[in-house]
Amino acid sequence: MVRPIDLAADIGEILVTEEALQARIRELGSQVSADYAGRPLTLVSVLKGALPFMADLMRRITVPVRIDLMEVSSYGGTSTESSGLVRILKDLSATIEGEDVLIVEDIIDTGLTLNYLLRYLRGKNPRSLRICTLLDKPARRLVDISVDYVGFTIPDQFVVGYGLDYGEYYRNLSFVGVLRPEVYTDAG
Amino acid sequence: MARILDFYQVRWEYEPHTFPILWNLDGAVVESFSPDFWLPDLDLYLEMTTLRQKLVRKKNRKLRRVLELYPDLRVKLFYARDFRALMLKYGKFALYGELSGTSGQVVPGRDAETTAAGPDADEAER
Numbered sequence: 001m002v003r004p005i006d007l008a009a010d011i012g013e014i015l016v017t018e019e020a021l022q023a024r025i026r027e028l029g030s031q032v033s034a035d036y037a038g039r040p041l042t043l044v045s046v047l048k049g050a051l052p053f054m055a056d057l058m059r060r061i062t063v064p065v066r067i068d069l070m071e072v073s074s075y076g077g078t079s080t081e082s083s084g085l086v087r088i089l090k091d092l093s094a095t096i097e098g099e100d101v102l103i104v105e106d107i108i109d110t111g112l113t114l115n116y117l118l119r120y121l122r123g124k125n126p127r128s129l130r131i132c133t134l135l136d137k138p139a140r141r142l143v144d145i146s147v148d149y150v151g152f153t154i155p156d157q158f159v160v161g162y163g164l165d166y167g168e169y170y171r172n173l174s175f176v177g178v179l180r181p182e183v184y185t186d187a188g
Numbered sequence: 189m190a191r192i193l194d195f196y197q198v199r200w201e202y203e204p205h206t207f208p209i210l211w212n213l214d215g216a217v218v219e220s221f222s223p224d225f226w227l228p229d230l231d232l233y234l235e236m237t238t239l240r241q242k243l244v245r246k247k248n249r250k251l252r253r254v255l256e257l258y259p260d261l262r263v264k265l266f267y268a269r270d271f272r273a274l275m276l277k278y279g280k281f282a283l284y285g286e287l288s289g290t291s292g293q294v295v296p297g298r299d300a301e302t303t304a305a306g307p308d309a310d311e312a313e314r
Binding site for chain 1: 191192194195196197198230232234264270273274276277278279
């Protein structure tokens with residue numbers, strides 16, 4: 001039997017409140033604006049989890065901003081089983097050659113996806129390439145990646161909300177919460 | 189793990205290097221450590237431990253010894269809970285079942301005991 005989703009009851013703990021998220025995003029926006037003062041910036045967001053963060057962050061940045069979206073297949077995704085290799089499902093809409101680019105991520109854990117993305121984007125010869133992540137989970141890191149802007153460093157827990165999903169749900173929560181373990185153990 | 193590394197196009201070699209960690213009085217190697225994976229581009233070794241608690245302890249001891257003797261070595265120990273986290277992240281429940289159901293590996297319902305060797309072993313993971 002499929003377990004019904006209960007957005008409120010399935011969250012065991014609120015890890016980052018909506019207020020804390022917005023306050024930190026304001027700070028990140030100020031920091032990015034100062035670092036790129038006088039230079040236009042291209043924000044590249046990675047679908048789907050980074051969408052809310054991108055939407056809020058871009059409105060806190062005061063330098064001219066262009067945005068672009070990418071989607072990268074994830075291991076285990078049904079659409080990628082045939083090739084067995086990570087693929088770009090949605091590529092950039094415009095060139096980034098000679099541009100200052102900031103990758104906007106929702107969470108970095110193993111770093112495998114971001115490592116792939118960095119290699120891919122470097123090949124497009126941007127003027128600079130930096131990384132901004134809302135959440136960093138260093139306990140899971142396999143690939144050492146230098147992250148330029150970090151919203152929150154979080155413990156090794158399964159989190160959802162504010163773009164982050166479990167089975168494509170919970171993205172619309174306005175906070176970041178820890179999913180009750182029984183939600184995913186019952187699903188197996 | 190090999191499938192995941194292949195998917196993300198991370199080059200790997202399986203057990204290419206062996207590190208002696210114990211010698212007898214004659215100087216012969218009596219114990220050594222061969223990490224499972226070598227990721228040359230990342231200068232990183234991965235050692236997988238989806239095994240019983242007793243074997244996890246033994247592996248932890250070996251790893252401590254290796255790092256004493258070879259402090260520049262970069263080794264990441266992958267516990268059963270790390271596998272669970274990856275399977276959860278990628279929605280691979282069937283593969284999780286395969287990993288945890290094999291004799292001598294993590295037994296469902298006993299994960300907390302089996303994975304207690306690592307820090308935060310009783311936590312859920314992304």
